[in-house]
Amino acid sequence: MIDFANLKESHKAHKEEIEEAVLRVCRNAQFIMGSEVESLEKELAEFVGGGYAVSCSSGSSALLLALMALGVKVGDEVITTPFTFIATAEMIALLGIKPVFVDISLEDYNLDCDLIEQAITPKTKAILAVSLYGQPPNLEKLEHICKERNLKLILDGAQSFGAEFLGRKDSTFGAIATTSFFPAKPLGCYGDGGAVFTQEESLAKKIASLRLHGEKSRYVHQFVG
Numbered sequence: 001m002i003d004f005a006n007l008k009e010s011h012k013a014h015k016e017e018i019e020e021a022v023l024r025v026c027r028n029a030q031f032i033m034g035s036e037v038e039s040l041e042k043e044l045a046e047f048v049g050g051g052y053a054v055s056c057s058s059g060s061s062a063l064l065l066a067l068m069a070l071g072v073k074v075g076d077e078v079i080t081t082p083f084t085f086i087a088t089a090e091m092i093a094l095l096g097i098k099p100v101f102v103d104i105s106l107e108d109y110n111l112d113c114d115l116i117e118q119a120i121t122p123k124t125k126a127i128l129a130v131s132l133y134g135q136p137p138n139l140e141k142l143e144h145i146c147k148e149r150n151l152k153l154i155l156d157g158a159q160s161f162g163a164e165f166l167g168r169k170d171s172t173f174g175a176i177a178t179t180s181f182f183p184a185k186p187l188g189c190y191g192d193g194g195a196v197f198t199q200e201e202s203l204a205k206k207i208a209s210l211r212l213h214g215e216k217s218r219y220v221h222q223f224v225g
């Protein structure tokens with residue numbers, strides 16, 4: 001049998017570096033939001049080619065943070081694909097938002113951009129697209145539709161970290177892009193993890209605040225995070 005992701009082999013390939021990093025965290029005991037997290041976020045933002053990266057506990061939390069940061073709320077509608085991992089639609093529904101499914105294109109198995117217009121209603125606030133199996137959807141078309149119809153584009157890049165569209169990493173498209181570091185994903189971590197990407201400083205600040213229970217300064221909370 002061939003493993004879907006050979007995590008033991010990839011550990012062997014980077015054994016010393018990884019084990020030293022794990023020990024470093026144990027020794028300095030900065031387990032939550034420490035300096036390692038800060039340098040990871042800096043490297044992630046550099047890797048995708050700019051903007052801001054805010055790390056979090058999973059790809060699912062990253063989707064919650066994206067929807068919350070954009071102010072999508074109970075009663076709103078978000079257009080998304082039915083052909084993805086459950087978390088995409090689940091995180092929309094968890095916030096009391098209505099997922100509106102638009103069928104996929106048989107060319108790339110991602111959202112069929114030609115079917116989106118007819119699904120837009122006055123309640124539609126965002127399009128949550130997915131880069132399925134590492135392949136981004138037509139992000140140029142999706143950005144165009146969002147601009148024309150005043151919608152926010154969110155890209156769920158849980159399966160595609162590192163993928164490019166028109167020479168740019170897919171994490172730099174949309175108002176917000178997310179990814180997952182679940183062990184079997186393109187960049188897996190040793191447990192659960194995720195990240196949120198944006199090019200806008202104000203959004204990055206809001207996402208970082210929501211991640212820490214809506215914190216503004218220590219023990220002062222401005223949002224439900």
Ligand SMILES: *Cc1c(COP(=O)(O)O)cnc(C)c1O
Pocket residue numbers: 058059060061084085087088130156158159180181182192193194
């Ligand atoms: C894996 C996955 C998620 C969820 O990521 P977790 O880190 O497991 O929470 C969300 N969307 C897609 C498309 C995924 O494949």
